[in-house]
Amino acid sequence: MAVIAIFNQKGGVGKTTTTLNLTAGLARMGKRPIAIDLDPQAHLTLTLGVTHITGDESIAAFFRDNTPLPALMRELESGVRMIPAHMELSKIEALQSKNAAAARKLKTGLDESLAQQGVPILIDCCPTLGVLSLNAVLAADRILVPVSADFLSLQSVNKLDLALKALEGPLNRKIEKRILLTRFDARRKLSFDIYDQLKKRYGAQLCETRVVENVALAASPTQAKDVFAFAPSSPGARDYAKLVLELVEAGFFD
Numbered sequence: 001m002a003v004i005a006i007f008n009q010k011g012g013v014g015k016t017t018t019t020l021n022l023t024a025g026l027a028r029m030g031k032r033p034i035a036i037d038l039d040p041q042a043h044l045t046l047t048l049g050v051t052h053i054t055g056d057e058s059i060a061a062f063f064r065d066n067t068p069l070p071a072l073m074r075e076l077e078s079g080v081r082m083i084p085a086h087m088e089l090s091k092i093e094a095l096q097s098k099n100a101a102a103a104r105k106l107k108t109g110l111d112e113s114l115a116q117q118g119v120p121i122l123i124d125c126c127p128t129l130g131v132l133s134l135n136a137v138l139a140a141d142r143i144l145v146p147v148s149a150d151f152l153s154l155q156s157v158n159k160l161d162l163a164l165k166a167l168e169g170p171l172n173r174k175i176e177k178r179i180l181l182t183r184f185d186a187r188r189k190l191s192f193d194i195y196d197q198l199k200k201r202y203g204a205q206l207c208e209t210r211v212v213e214n215v216a217l218a219a220s221p222t223q224a225k226d227v228f229a230f231a232p233s234s235p236g237a238r239d240y241a242k243l244v245l246e247l248v249e250a251g252f253f254d
């Protein structure tokens with residue numbers, strides 16, 4: 001099964017919210033996904049209720065000391081399996097940014113261990129195209145790009161598209177991606193305009209599912225819950241359930 005990087009170099013577009021709820025939705029389908037938090041801000045880790053961990057217990061230890069990935073994985077009460085992040089990860093970004101080989105480390109680590117489990121692996125990226133995100137992109141079979149329904153977000157996805165295309169040459173393969181429109185507000189004409197522009201530009205690469213702006217999605221992390229556990233009949237739960245089905249049926253995680 002596939003390794004998926006949830007990436008956009010813009011912050012606040014819904015990467016962590018999407019990783020959290022996609023992982024939860026896949027777990028509910030019995031697919032035993034693994035979520036990796038690759039953001040030094042550790043928002044996914046916090047959202048999953050994992051607190052008081054040290055750098056040694058986080059993915060930073062994999063980059064710094066070659067601690068094997070399975071040794072860092074934890075299984076939560078909800079059944080979700082995850083590898084936490086820690087602030088120390090920002091040092092990896094600073095120290096290794098000039099080393100090209102360092103960008104392949106996560107791919108090698110996954111190929112040697114967790115990839116063999118045959119389950120979906122979802123990587124929540126940080127909002128920069130530095131060595132950490134490059135690790136995620138190079139390790140990933142596919143990329144999911146959340147784009148929030150605002151003007152600047154539209155600009156950033158076009159830039160990201162160019163950056164990914166530039167990587168395809170050295171990688172010697174196409175980078176398969178899907179765009180997900182998030183924070184969709186049906187009261188704003190701008191939301192529909194952005195959807196139309198994305199559809200025109202990205203066609204079938206744009207997910208049919210749009211995720212609405214919904215308070216349950218913003219509030220569920222305050223209780224360390226995914227949206228299905230927090231508010232199962234909310235519009236946010238409806239949209240992420242629809243997204244999981246759409247992507248599973250499209251073979252996105254195969």
Ligand SMILES: Nc1ncnc2c1ncn2[C@@H]1O[C@H](COP(=O)(O)OP(=O)(O)O)[C@@H](O)[C@H]1O
Pocket residue numbers: 010011012013014015016017018043127182183184211212213214215217218219221
């Ligand atoms: N569809 C949505 N509706 C309402 N709030 C959302 C939605 N998606 C994300 N948020 C909120 O917006 C903020 C940024 O989202 P987040 O997933 O952390 O973005 P990123 O990881 O790209 O920085 C968070 O507070 C999150 O709870």
Ligand SMILES: [Mg+2]
Pocket residue numbers: 015016017039043044125
């Ligand atoms: Mg995030």
